Amino acid sequence: MTGEVQTRAAAAVDQARQWDRLMRMAALGAIPGDGVNRACLTELDRESRRLLIGWAQAAGLTVSVDRLANLFLRHEGTEPGLPPVLTGSHMDSQPNGGRFDGIWGVIAGLEAVQALRGAGITTRRPIEVVAWTNEEGGRFAPGCMGSMAYAGFKPADTWDAVADGEGLTFGAELAKQLSLESDIPRRGLGVVDGPAPFAYVEAHIEQGPLLESAGLDIGAVEGIQGSRWFLVEVVGKSDHAGTAPLRLRKDAVQDMLRAIAALNELTHDPDDVLRFTVGRIEVSPNSSNSVAERARFTIDLRHPDKDVLLAKGDAIERTVQAAMTTCAATVTERFHALPSRFDPLVPGLVEQAARGLGLGVRRMASGAFHDAQFLAQVCPSGMIFVPCRGGVSHHPSEYSSPEQLGAGTRVLAAVLAELANR
């Protein structure tokens, strides 16, 4: 049941203005095929932030930045001392990325707040639109640095020494960015320096095919599935492809194939919920007439259920070892994130708002990581998904229509109107 205020907020969303802003952002770092390459803490990143700041100031919002360069656009509440409602996402892109991943969540936040203001809706609580620093992790790994530091998950200086492909460090590039943005008022760092926000809502394209294939408009995201990442290295012996009899070989490619086939068996899921991916393979010497000495491959394993994720992940090493015939394998776990489940507050409001606006909605888990994963540790959080064409993201062809994005922002405006008056 959507109230009158929520309906008015949603109705004030300007779908065309939002689309226009997205396309202007997409011009910053545009690459062939409608793509975007806009890494964090670069000149392009700063240009996009200046563009956003200009729009925010024109809309009457106040701008501030914290020491991780997370950028905040604040709509004041009638009770400014109350913890704010936070919404937003990130502005950096994958190296070969698209026009919507991340940036839409920021533009949608601005659009929703502008809609509230345009409709003359006041809120008790402030609403802050945030652009988190380095969500993608494409230039500096890992991603989600800004939100992790904000949520107190890691100290602010954790990644200072992380270097990009050219040897520039995150610490130095962050200092440069802050210096170039020294005209913007500085604020404290999230829960490290102040109270937690009242709630966090992040709008994002789904990055998967479920909404599109079900013909739905909105995903009310209840949580983010857990992930475990592994690196497997298979070491054999290089030989001349023309001379070494197969019985005398230690062919790393062949034992890698056996390992992956065994892992396919291990991770087979008739319900198709488990995600098992071998996305990266490197062979050495990688010469067509040499038997491979080494083969390395990655495993990306995800599941919303902690017990399944633990059981399957823990079985990977022995499965790989059992598959070796002549080579030796080492299995290294590189990342482990348990499934996170959002507080029911925000997902409930998202579902309710979507239904109230006559939109098709389902509850779902997010397959990808998001900044919301860390915000969920400090305040009730949730996400609003909209369909994207073919489920494609992290690619120039990533696409959601003006109408699909408009629907998502209407839901966001309605949810913010509700949360900020609680």
Added chain:
Amino acid sequence: MTGEVQTRAAAAVDQARQWDRLMRMAALGAIPGDGVNRACLTELDRESRRLLIGWAQAAGLTVSVDRLANLFLRHEGTEPGLPPVLTGSHMDSQPNGGRFDGIWGVIAGLEAVQALRGAGITTRRPIEVVAWTNEEGGRFAPGCMGSMAYAGFKPADTWDAVADGEGLTFGAELAKQLSLESDIPRRGLGVVDGPAPFAYVEAHIEQGPLLESAGLDIGAVEGIQGSRWFLVEVVGKSDHAGTAPLRLRKDAVQDMLRAIAALNELTHDPDDVLRFTVGRIEVSPNSSNSVAERARFTIDLRHPDKDVLLAKGDAIERTVQAAMTTCAATVTERFHALPSRFDPLVPGLVEQAARGLGLGVRRMASGAFHDAQFLAQVCPSGMIFVPCRGGVSHHPSEYSSPEQLGAGTRVLAAVLAELANR
């Protein structure tokens, strides 16, 4: 049955001098782990040629070069007008190569000729020691350019436009080499400009494990097995590893694995004569959290029997296609060399000389390519193999002992003494 002249020629081989020369050559382009990186038509190549020329001239041989920069060291016969006996190999190495592949055949030729001369053995026919240009193909592809042009297999200017990794062309680098060696008398180009040699004998390390594992000293090479090289490209669709359900994926890595498994079945040979190798794999975008859009792999297929090579090779495309579940595959044949069988003259003399010298010998096929493959088209040809440790070549750890190499050169000296007096 080895004659007295052959026995004397063999006995005059100086194993220590040969080893010393190999080690001095190995210093030119030395890389860590006892390896060598000496690409053709480089300054290092020219240095090694000058070193060789100095030794040859000191031994009384005359030096000449043809327009492919193939280098000849001539021992004059008592009947200089007769077609010469040719022996030799190449001086260029793989980028991460060893100290014996190729260069030993050249040094062995010089040592054998010096042994004959030292023992006061005259020959009716001239003997020419040759160093072929660009056998490896590591800098300019394909390999065996010098011998192909010599044998009239391809016109001399065929590869002028072939560029190396830095954009330098074979034609320009060849012209530079010839200009820097303009003090060396120029000769015509092989059978293009003159008569065929009487015979060709090439000494080479085995590059495989058969002699070592059988405890034998000498391989009398009867021919070179045939090869077919294929490139397979599997095209699917990139997806987010966390979001795309497996049933909706077109995972190029997974269909590649199915294809290789099916090819393993196709090429399974209980006699272990067929050589099937997948040595090179490239995945795109090759990101640990992206389903692979493309996977490319190479196939190197070899067999000494033409019928087997044709049947198995021709079945590759349909085997790959039948293995595809969701992706599309293209199979391209990039190279096809039928098995070549040497005239029985040289292999017979090699076997006879080895037995006469009390060495363990077997007849065998070469698994690798060699310049002898092209010489075999124009004159009776053959090769002398010696064992190499672990069958390893194209690697810094490539090794044959002074004794193993000495035995090979004694056989070569005996064979040359016989052939050059026919």
